[in-house]
Amino acid sequence: MIKGFIFDLDGVITDTAELHYEAWKKLSDGMGWHFDRELNEKLRGISRMDSIKVIMDHNHVILTDDAVVELATKKNDLYVDSLESMTPEDYLPGARELLTHLRQEGFLVALGSASKNAIKVLQQLNAMHYFDVIGDGNSVAKSKPAPDIFLYASEKLKLQPSNCVVFEDAEKGIDAAIAGGFHSVGIGPKERVGHAELRFNTMKEATYFEVRSFFSDFF
Ligand code: BG6
Numbered sequence: 001m002i003k004g005f006i007f008d009l010d011g012v013i014t015d016t017a018e019l020h021y022e023a024w025k026k027l028s029d030g031m032g033w034h035f036d037r038e039l040n041e042k043l044r045g046i047s048r049m050d051s052i053k054v055i056m057d058h059n060h061v062i063l064t065d066d067a068v069v070e071l072a073t074k075k076n077d078l079y080v081d082s083l084e085s086m087t088p089e090d091y092l093p094g095a096r097e098l099l100t101h102l103r104q105e106g107f108l109v110a111l112g113s114a115s116k117n118a119i120k121v122l123q124q125l126n127a128m129h130y131f132d133v134i135g136d137g138n139s140v141a142k143s144k145p146a147p148d149i150f151l152y153a154s155e156k157l158k159l160q161p162s163n164c165v166v167f168e169d170a171e172k173g174i175d176a177a178i179a180g181g182f183h184s185v186g187i188g189p190k191e192r193v194g195h196a197e198l199r200f201n202t203m204k205e206a207t208y209f210e211v212r213s214f215f216s217d218f219f
């Protein structure tokens with residue numbers, strides 16, 4: 001039986017990829033590093049520290065651990081400043097409607113995000129009230145593709161993974177859901193999330209009706 005839903009944040013509830021891109025781009029430009037949208041795509045769903053390592057590897061840069069932390073902090077300051085402009089108008093189309101519908105139907109709902117800024121983002125969107133549990137980048141040590149963040153969320157909801165559906169836009173996020181034994185819904189192209197049980201191109205198509213129809217054996 002499906003009793004709960006676990007949502008990734010960035011790329012599922014709101015599109016922060018552009019804000020992350022701008023912050024990494026500014027940092028990279030300042031360092032004389034190459035950074036473009038293609039590389040930014042590789043950062044989808046992975047933690048801040050994993051992200052800076054991907055960018056450094058790409059640029060064949062080696063720095064001390066302290067220097068890496070300092071640069072990641074600098075990027076984060078830029079990103080957090082940019083979140084000030086986010087408003088409740090910035091849900092991805094369909095996301096608010098789905099969250100509202102799930103609550104109306106009495107399902108438990110959790111967040112399962114790699115971001116340490118998840119609460120700030122939810123506050124900017126005025127979305128805190130949709131969630132029974134918030135799992136974010138501060139909740140677990142191992143980030144996606146490890147299933148830990150989703151296991152943290154389901155445990156807090158007091159549900160088994162098989163009783164939960166995970167919504168994810170990242171390849172590594174779907175890997176994490178599968179590794180944890182969760183049902184999975186991918187948001188995005190086949191090349192990225194085609195390994196999810198069910199896939200939609202955008203959240204707009206991911207209506208309660210569609211999700212319920214697909215998983216009808218489990219309701
Ligand atoms: C994920 C994003 O949700 O959070 C990644 O998809 C990001 O791009 C990660 O790197 C960590 O975010 P933050 O806010 O902790 O730097």
Ligand code: MG
Pocket residue numbers: 008009010011012044045168169170173
């Ligand atoms: Mg995401």
